[in-house]
Amino acid sequence: MNQDYIIPNAWSIIEEGFEKDRVKSSESLFSIGNGAMGQRANFEEFYSGDTFQGSYIAGVYYPDKTKVGWWKNGYPEYFAKVLNAPVWIGINIEINGEQLDLNTCKEVKNFRRELNMKEGLLDRSFTAILPSGLEIEVNVRRFLAADLDELGAIKYDIKPLNGDAKIVYKSFVDAGVKNEDANWEEIFWEPITTEIKGEQAFVQARTFKTHFNVVTFMENSFSVNNVKQTISPSAQTKTEWKVEFTYELNVKANEVATIQKFGGYVVSTNHEENELINAAENVLAQANEIGYEQLLTNQKAAWARTWEMADITIEGDVKAQQGIRFNIFQLNQTYSGKDARLNIGPKGFTGEKYGGSTYWDTEAYCLPFYMATKNQEVARNLLMYRYNQLDKAIENAEKLGFTDGAALYPMVTMNGEECHNEWEITFEEIHRNAAIAFAIFNYTRFTGDQSYIPEAGLEVLLGIARFWKQRFNWSSDKKQYVMLGVTGPNEYENNVNNNFHTSYCAQWCMNYALEQIDHVKYNNSEDFVRIVKKTDITEVELADMKEVASNIYFPYSKEHGVYLQQDGFLDKDLTPVSELSKKDRPINQKWSWDRILRSAYIKQADTLQAFYYFEDQFSKEELEKHFDFYEPLTVHESSLSPCVHSIQAATLGRMEQAYTFYLRTSRLDLDDYNKEVHEGLHITSMAGTWMSIVEGFGGMRIKNDTLYFEPRLPEQWEEFTFKVNFRHQILKVIVNKEGTTFELEGTEPLEVYVFDEKVTVQPSI
Structure with a gap:
């Protein structure tokens, strides 16, 4: 049974009613971000129930040492972890001496959370009865500024309903955070300095190993019934990890007390390390000059521009x-x-x-x-990301024994190095190379940009093609080139031989590289001379590559009229998914890995992924035959699966099936x-x-x-x-x-x- 508590709405994600067992799910669903940073929808105030604290900064990571039972040659030394970043949203609240904690309140009524997608705003409201019987009404709005992307803003309203209240706010920034998924229970941050400047607080911390320096900052202001209040902290506490300001505000019943908080991050990737606190001060100065209400207006305008196109x-x-x-x-x-x-x-x-x-x-x-x-500049940036990491891709291939400029792009990376630590994926799920080559083709045909391939893309295509040429070996039995020991997109089968998707993509990559080499040679001679000098291309190498590409073995079933996902696929029990018991689903949570690997069940499009990429190389009749053979065996337990099948079902005119897959994706x-x-x-x-x-x-x-x-x-x-x-x-x-x-x-x-x-x-x- 799927969850169904999200209320249907064209422009918002809405949750009504407070249920403790769905807090962590909602923290994911109501997440916000602005491209430079983002955070799960954790409560600002203290919450003693089950929660998953998470704030993140784009590009900031830690190389967590790989944790395996035994080591293998070529194994990556670390698994990159996006870091749980220091907390700036924290506002712990005491009312008449009682802590506001939704987990321990007598009652939580009228709980409503809304992610306003049109304007990029996260709103939360509720009425709570504290253990003493005091009833309060709370309204919170948070957003991460789309234009001033180092800044976030919170507006937190409290209205006591049945009595006067002394409200104590403990607003803080805290770098003493951990990752839930740390391999060795390590702390990834080290404190550098904490500073207080008037009403502003700054915590500087640095990641171990990667040495990203981050300053997390905050500034608070207050009002009652929208009238600004000038109050100073009654206490300021500072440790090596944390700065906390304590404020006290007395309000009468039905008055609205508001704390407004600016916070965010400045990072050494964008500023000089010794200027980070100054940079944070500058962000706060801009925020104060613009003001909360204008920031809110700017936020709505920025999202309107995004939606106008998207x-x-x-x-x-x-x-x-x-x-x-x-x-x-x-x-x-x-x-x-x-x-x-x-x-x-x-x-x-x-x-x-x-x-x-x-x-x-x-x-x-x-x-x-x-x-x-x-626009095509954004797309080109995504391609340049891989071009800029080509040397690392060549190093990755060298670690596995490949030579002469062969490039294997990593399955998982932050800086171009492979950092995935499951051998059957790290060493064998090599179709990622093909996706990168296909993206160059896809970009070129969509944008018409004829400059990218001679300037950068051809070197990537050549490195990838060299890898594929070396990855095949000659079978004297089949008198064709075969590809052994791979994992296709269907990760429910590992270490298979002659996976159709991988081999077909490899053949296409080599042919496409050869075609583009000829094109650049005759149309961009200066670039061609530069590339030849840099990469040592020879006519003998290209002839060998062409020979390999022209004689590749693909397993095929005449009985079924389909290319087989890999050798031996027909040895499996081909009972369709429709006949699986519901108690067995999802199989990745109910079955042993041994049982999954011996089954014919497919996690996501595999052979059909090749048909998606290269649709124009197959007839519609061939697509239909392969779709009818493989989709009934597909459990769609990868998030990447339903979309490909939806596209192909629509292409085949099977609209009800296409619609069902669309809703699922x-x-x-x-x-x-x-x-x-x-x-x-x-x-x-x-x-x-x-x-x-x-x-x-x-x-x-x-x-x-x-x-x-x-x-x-x-x-x-x-x-x-x-x-x-x-x-x-x-x-x-x-x-x-x-x-x-x-x-x-x-x-x-x-x-x-x-x-x-x-x-x-x-x-x-």
Whole structure:
């Protein structure tokens, strides 16, 4: 049974009623971020119940020593951990000598939490009866400024309802935090200094090993019934980890006492280490000059600009509408595209799982979203992130025995080094290389940018192609090249031979690299000379690569008419998922790993992932045959699974199935399909949700430098719309029961195709 407490709403995520057993799930769902930092929706006040404290700063990590039973050659020495950052939101509250703690109140009524996605605001309200019987009404608003991205703001109102109150506020910043997922129970931060300057507090801490310096800061102000109160702290306490200011405020019944708190982080990646406190003072000075109300206005305006381009509207289905906006909102909270040093972690700023690092998800799923809803510079930054780490990718391959400039990009990384510590993924889930090469192809065909490949991309393609050439070996039995010992996207089968997805992608990568080498040679001669000198390409090497690519073995079943996921797949029991008992689901929580590995059950699209990438290389009949063979065996226990299947079901005209998969991908976290939302959200798969509408129901493809559409409207919807920024022209697509229409921003007409019929879209006046 999926959770269903989130109230359907087109623009907000809403929870009503206080339930202690869902606090951690809600902390994930109501997370906020601004691209530079983010935090789970922890309460500002003390909470003694079950909670998962989490604040995070983009790009700040720690190399936690790998914890394994035994060591293997080539094993990464550490697993990168996104760090639980110092706390700035803390405001512990005592009222008439009693601590405000929702876990111990006599009663909590009218509890309501709302994540306003339209404006980037987190609101919480409740009425609480304290053990003494005093009843209070509380309203809290928090946001992380989208424009001034080192700043957050809190406005916390308390109204005593049935008596006067002496309210004691203990507002603090605290660097004494731990990660829940620390391998060795280590502390990742060391204190540097704490300072108090008037009403402002600063705590400077540094990460061990990586030496990121962070100053966490705060400033508080007060009002009663919106009238500013000038009060000084009654106490200031300072330790090496923490600064706390204590304030006292006396209010009568039905008066509203307000604490307003500014806080946030400044980081040594953006400022000189010895200037961090000055930088924090400057942020607070800007905040005070702008003022809370104007900051709030600016926040709404910034999110309006984001939604103007990124929004997808759905008429007639509020849960579907809520789902897609939640996905788009979280993607924009996680990565803004402003900083080319950053990337998109699978949990974003919502949890610690997966280390907050870069996975192949970025290239396979996220690039299309950012490319189409922002601009090609943002997308190019994501590609440059990998180019800038090419030397590390070559080092990673060398550690595994590869030579001559072969590059293996890491499965998980923060700085280009591999830092994943499960051998069957670290050494064998090598299809991540293909996703990076495909992203270069995908970017080029969408943007028309002909400069990236000669300037940077060709070196990446060559390194990847060299890896694939060496990774195959000649089978004297089959008289073809084979690829042994890999793990495909289906992580429920490890160490298999001749995984179709991996081998097909490898073949494509080599052919694409050879094609682009020729293109650069004849069209960008200066770049070609530079690359040859840098990489030592020879004609003999290219001829050998071509020979390998032209003679690769792919397992195939004549009986079923499908490429087999890998050798021996038909030796498995092919009982479909539909015949599995509900008590066995999800199998990753109910079965032993041994049983999973021997089953035919598929975690996510594997063979079908190759059909997704290279759709134009297969007929629709081939797609249908493979979809009908593999989807019934797929348990969809990866967040990345439903979106690909939704797109392919829509392509095949199976709209009910496509819609079901769409709801699953768009509401994966809201409805907690995988029973793990308390750990954080599935940020990177949210980009797949966007793809399921744009590429699935919208049927958008790029062919011959032109946009093609095959729109299909789910029967549950009256209409849906989306926008794409295609080669600096912003096209809005409107699909409803009457057909498909377009609106174009700009001055030049745009030719598109709808079901292969050419349509000339004129710019809107």
